[in-house]
Amino acid sequence: MRIGVDIGGTKTAAIAVADDGSFGEPLRRATGFGAREVLDSAEASVRALAARAGLDVSAFTSIGVGIPGAVDNANGIVSHAVNLGVSELALGRELGERIGVPVRVENDVKAAALGAHRLTTDTLATASLEADRPALDRPTADGVGAASGNPVGGSMAYLNLGTGLAAGIVQQGVLLRGATGTAGEIGHLPIDPAGVLCGCGQVGCLETVASGSAITRMWPSRAEYPALELFELAAAGDARALAVQRTFFEGVAAGVRTLVLTVDVDRVVIGGGLSALGDPLLRGVRGVLADWSSSSPFLASLALSERVRLIPIGFPAAAFGAALVGVK
Template identity: 45%
Template sequence: MIAPRDARGAGTRAVGLDIGGTKTHGVVLAEDGSILAQVRESTRSGAEGVVDTAERVFEALRRDVGEPLTLPVGVGVPGLVDVGRGMLRHAVNLGVNGDDLPLRDLLADRLGVPVVLENDVNAAALAARALSGADDVVYLSVGTGLAAGLVIDGRLRRGEHGAAGEIGHLPVDPAGAECGCGQTGCLETIASGRALARAWPTPDGPPAADLFAAAAAGDVKAIAVRDRFCWGVASAVRALGLTIDPERIVLGGGVSEVGEPLRVEVVRQLRALGEGSPFLASLGLADRLSMVPLHYPVAAAGAALVASG
């Protein structure tokens, strides 16, 4: 079981980097699975920017730990990942589009250690499984984008093309906004950090925290924006429940830093969706929903687990 706490002085076990569209988060896990060191840096867009950012974070971790980091590094990235070849495609949130990018080898050359590449949400799903103790777990990441990692019978399900769990690109509104994937009205255009920032722009600070605070204070517009956003998240949970039927569904990602108010509102939307459907209500999706512990770097910790085997 991964322990969501600091543990300086314990032996180094694994290193993980979570490269997101906004931030890159690196962790060093101790032998007991607890966090020995962690570093965050803003992610530079594009292939060269991603590699430069990863190097900055890795070097900062090495300075923080105070010893060489010679272990393999697990790296989680958004987009379609060919794990065997170490290739990345269609990571639109990183500014990486189109043809295969040999990111694993680029990072290994720059960091000077072996690198294991994995989709970021898949990596996080492994950490979510360790935290929950369940063998059938769906990890739903509500971050810059929207995607799910699937652990079925204790094993990651990546899919034939690495696209399993790309729930954010499921179209739900033919009259909706254009998605970065090229489709229209995808769930990601409703229930993601980017969508929320468009619907509730703030001059500084996380828009999610500001939105939920304004809604709690009774702001009518904030309540409408919050409810549509949480309906989108609940719709993703419903789709995952109907297709995977997992034991646990774990919410995470940057927007989940809102904490318990997010879970409460998503549960309310799930119960509303089931009001007209005894079948849907019988599935008890709201009762299977939990959240990653607040401020726990689940994707970076999962990337470290990928590297440690």
């Protein structure tokens, strides 16, 4: 049995993955702020999983951790995880010393990409992505929870729509990293020279129109979930909401187009917090891609809208992918 841990800005989720690929309900707890606190949260999550299973932590064969920031996956070091208050942490070594089990560390989006890739290589699971996106709240014998028996093939991009925007690219089961590990950072691809200033220091980045922070900026609101309010008002026909929503859809569609034109992936799976917007999001992005294709025979030949899918609600992509990282 192996462990996958997804360390987020506010919560840490951990799952235990059996040898047959099945997994149970994720265990969630608050993520501490600061290097020591993050390490403590990860350790507590692993020990809580062991206790829930009635096992000693030594029974786990490996631990994989997905975490935001710049990750030196070869040495298990995370740096510049600003939202976690971590400037640099040898997470792999220190957590391994505490637990006594080998630990591997990966960027959270890249870990989620591995999880989504394994999910979508399964024929039945792929079919479920095209259906009504049922919640996946328990392991199954032949679906998402039982991925280990399936061939890992094809190419996929995982487009993470969260506070920011980034992608993880997997080809034949292998992460595409690039020379410095920045492959997939399409959120910082400038698309509008007259756009707004991005947090990275550039102007008009894709992230400024296709992310949770972009919606918050374009749709100022006191609502707890501005994106949900935006979509509800757009569905009701509010003209301003429709305009902002269209800009957002175009940004996400531009991300899909970029991934297909640069890497020619078989499929683009949209995940992250905003994927919970569900079918309206998928229809909107596919609609924009269809509009663009109607005026471009070249884009039409690429069948862009047919390559886009949503991650199923409830599938712990980052934690599951982290468990896969742990066995590398």
